[in-house]
Amino acid sequence: MSETICAISTALGEGAIGIVRLSGDEAFSIADKIVRLPKGRTVESLPTHTINYANIIDPKTEEKIEEIMLVKMVGPRTYTTEDVVEINCHGGIITIQKVLALCLEYGARMAEPGEFTKRAFLNGRIDLTQAEAVIDFIKSKTDEASQIANNQMQGRLSTLIKRLRAEILDILAVVEVNIDYPEYDDLEIETTKTILEKSTSIKNSLEALLETSKQGKIIKEGINTAIIGRPNVGKSSLLNNLLQENKAIVTDIAGTTRDVLEEHVNIKGVPIKLIDTAGIRETEDVVEKIGVERSKEALEKADLVLFLLNSSEELTDDDRELLKLTEGKTTIIILNKLDLETKIDIEEIEKLTYNHPIIKTSMTTYKGIDELEKNIRDLFFKGAARPKDATYLSNTRQINLIQQALVSLNEAIKAAEMGLEVDMVLIDYTNAFNLLGEVIGENSGDELINELFSRFCLGK
Numbered sequence: 001m002s003e004t005i006c007a008i009s010t011a012l013g014e015g016a017i018g019i020v021r022l023s024g025d026e027a028f029s030i031a032d033k034i035v036r037l038p039k040g041r042t043v044e045s046l047p048t049h050t051i052n053y054a055n056i057i058d059p060k061t062e063e064k065i066e067e068i069m070l071v072k073m074v075g076p077r078t079y080t081t082e083d084v085v086e087i088n089c090h091g092g093i094i095t096i097q098k099v100l101a102l103c104l105e106y107g108a109r110m111a112e113p114g115e116f117t118k119r120a121f122l123n124g125r126i127d128l129t130q131a132e133a134v135i136d137f138i139k140s141k142t143d144e145a146s147q148i149a150n151n152q153m154q155g156r157l158s159t160l161i162k163r164l165r166a167e168i169l170d171i172l173a174v175v176e177v178n179i180d181y182p183e184y185d186d187l188e189i190e191t192t193k194t195i196l197e198k199s200t201s202i203k204n205s206l207e208a209l210l211e212t213s214k215q216g217k218i219i220k221e222g223i224n225t226a227i228i229g230r231p232n233v234g235k236s237s238l239l240n241n242l243l244q245e246n247k248a249i250v251t252d253i254a255g256t257t258r259d260v261l262e263e264h265v266n267i268k269g270v271p272i273k274l275i276d277t278a279g280i281r282e283t284e285d286v287v288e289k290i291g292v293e294r295s296k297e298a299l300e301k302a303d304l305v306l307f308l309l310n311s312s313e314e315l316t317d318d319d320r321e322l323l324k325l326t327e328g329k330t331t332i333i334i335l336n337k338l339d340l341e342t343k344i345d346i347e348e349i350e351k352l353t354y355n356h357p358i359i360k361t362s363m364t365t366y367k368g369i370d371e372l373e374k375n376i377r378d379l380f381f382k383g384a385a386r387p388k389d390a391t392y393l394s395n396t397r398q399i400n401l402i403q404q405a406l407v408s409l410n411e412a413i414k415a416a417e418m419g420l421e422v423d424m425v426l427i428d429y430t431n432a433f434n435l436l437g438e439v440i441g442e443n444s445g446d447e448l449i450n451e452l453f454s455r456f457c458l459g460k
C-alpha cells in the first residue's frame with residue numbers, strides 16, 4: 001500500500017484556478033473528510049473520470065470554506081495509475097494553501113518534486129525515457145523542442161529501444177544454442193553469418209540514433225551562437241535587436257559589456273542561444289581582461305559565430321587578429337554601422353574571412369537584420385532536412401548509454417568475426433542488451449531515479 005501524496009499542481013500565483021492533486025489508496029477517503037458534495041453523495045461513490053461541484057469544509061465545524069470542482073479518477077487508468085483526486089479551487093495562494101493544509105492534516109503526505117510522475121514510472125505506466133520527456137516537454141522553449149519531447153513522451157524512443165533489445169535477444173538465442181553443444185568451442189560459420197547480419201542492422205540503428213541526436217541536442221538547448229568583435233562595434237545592440245528587447249546595456253563607451261550574457265531566442269523557427277561577449281582587444285584592465293578571455297572561450301565553444309566589424313572605421317590589427325580565430329568555424333561576418341560613411345576596405349575583408357558570408361547591417365536603422373536572420377535559418381536548415389517525427393535521444397545519460405552499447409556491440413561483432421569462443425561473444429551481447437535496458441530504466445539504481453525525479457517541479 002502506498003502513502004497518499006498531495007501537492008499544488010498549478011503554478012503558484014494569482015491564477016483563476018489552482019489545483020491540489022491527491023494520489024494514492026486514501027485519495028478518496030481523505031477527500032471525503034474535507035469536501036461535501038450535494039445531496040449527501042461521497043467521493044467514494046462517484047463514478048470515475050467525472051468532474052463534480054462540491055464545497056471544501058472545515059471538518060471540525062462543518063463550515064463551508066469555498067466552492068470547488070472535484071475530479072475523481074479511479075486507478076489504474078490515471079496519471080500515476082493510483083486513485084487520483086484533483087481539487088480545482090479558486091486561484092490565489094492563500095486558498096490553495098488552505099486546501100493543501102487540510103489534505104495534509106487529514107492523512108496525505110506532501111509529495112516530493114516529480115513524485116506523481118515517479119509513481120507513474122515505478123508503477124510501470126511509463127519508462128525512464130518517457131519520464132525524462134515530461135521534464136523536457138515542460139521546459140521546451142520552441143515548438144520543435146516540444147514536439148520532440150512529445151514524441152518521446154508517447155514512447156517513440158522506448159519502442160525503438162525495445163525493438164533493438166528484442167533483436168539482441170534473438171542473437172543471444174542463436175548463440176546459446178551453440179553453447180548447448182559443447183563439442184563445438186567456437187561459433188559455427190553459419191551461426192556467425194546470421195549473427196553478423198543481425199548485429200550490423202542493430203548497429204546501424206544505434207548509429208543513426210546517435211547521429212540524429214546531435215540535432216536533438218541543438219533543438220533542445222539552442223544553437224550556441226557567439227557574438228564576437230572588438231569593443232563598440234555594436235554586439236550588444238545586435239543582441240537587443242535579435243531579442244527585440246533591451247536586455248544588454250548599450251553605450252558609446254568601449255568596453256561596456258564586461259561579462260558574457262546569454263539569452264534564448266527563436267529566430268525564424270531556429271532555437272538560438274545568443275551569447276553577447278566583451279569586445280575583444282589588447283587590454284590592461286583586469287576586469288576587462290577576464291571578460292576578453294571568456295569571449296575567446298565563447299568563440300571556441302560556439303556552433304555559430306556572428307562576427308561584427310564596424311564598417312565606418314578602417315580595419316584594425318585587433319580585427320585582423322580576431323578574424324583569424326574564425327577559421328574553420330561556421331561564421332557570418334556582419335559589417336555594421338551601414339548608416340554611417342563606409343571606411344572599411346571590403347576587398348581586404350573578403351580576403352581575410354575564409355569565404356564566410358558577409359552581411360551589411362545597421363543596428364540603429366535595423367537594416368540587414370532580416371537578411372541576417374534568414375542567413376541564420378538557412379545555415380541551420382541547409383545540411384539538415386530534419387524529419388519531424390524522428391526519434392531523438394534527448395540527454396547525455398541516454399547518449400552515453402547508447403554509445404557504450406555500441407562499443408559492446410562492436411566488440412561482439414569483432415569477436416564473432418574472429419571466431420572467438422561462444423562465451424566471449426555472449427558477454428558482449430549481454431552487455432549491449434543491459435545497457436539498452438538502462439536507457440529505458442530497467443535495473444536503474446535508486447540513486448539515478450531519485451536524482452532524475454528531483455529535477456521535476458513540485459506537483460508534477
Ligand SMILES: Nc1nc2c(c(=O)[nH]1)N(C=O)[C@@H](CNc1ccc(C(=O)N[C@@H](CCC(=O)O)C(=O)O)cc1)CN2
Pocket residue numbers: 076077078079080086125
Ligand atoms: N487535470 C489534469 N490535467 C492534466 C494532467 C493531470 O494529471 N491532471 N496531466 C498530467 O500531468 C497531463 C495529462 N496527462 C495524462 C496522462 C495520462 C493520464 C492517464 O490517466 N492515463 C491512463 C488512462 C488513459 C485512458 O483513460 O485511456 C493510462 O495511460 O493508463 C492522465 C493524464 C496534462 N493535463
Ligand SMILES: Nc1nc2c(ncn2[C@@H]2O[C@H](COP(=O)(O)OP(=O)(O)OP(=O)(O)O)[C@@H](O)[C@H]2O)c(=O)[nH]1
Pocket residue numbers: 229230231232233234235236237238249250251252253254255256257258277278279280336337338339340361362363364365
Ligand atoms: N550609427 C550607428 N551606431 C551604432 C550601430 N550599432 C551600434 N551603434 C552604437 O555603437 C555604440 C556601441 O554599441 P554597443 O552595442 O554597446 O557595442 P558593443 O560591441 O556591445 O560594445 P562593447 O560591449 O563595449 O564591446 C553605441 O553607442 C551604439 O548605439 C549602428 O549600426 N549604427
Ligand SMILES: [K+]
Pocket residue numbers: 231232250251252253254255256257
Ligand atoms: K559599447
Ligand SMILES: [Mg+2]
Pocket residue numbers: 235236237248249256257276277278279
Ligand atoms: Mg556590449
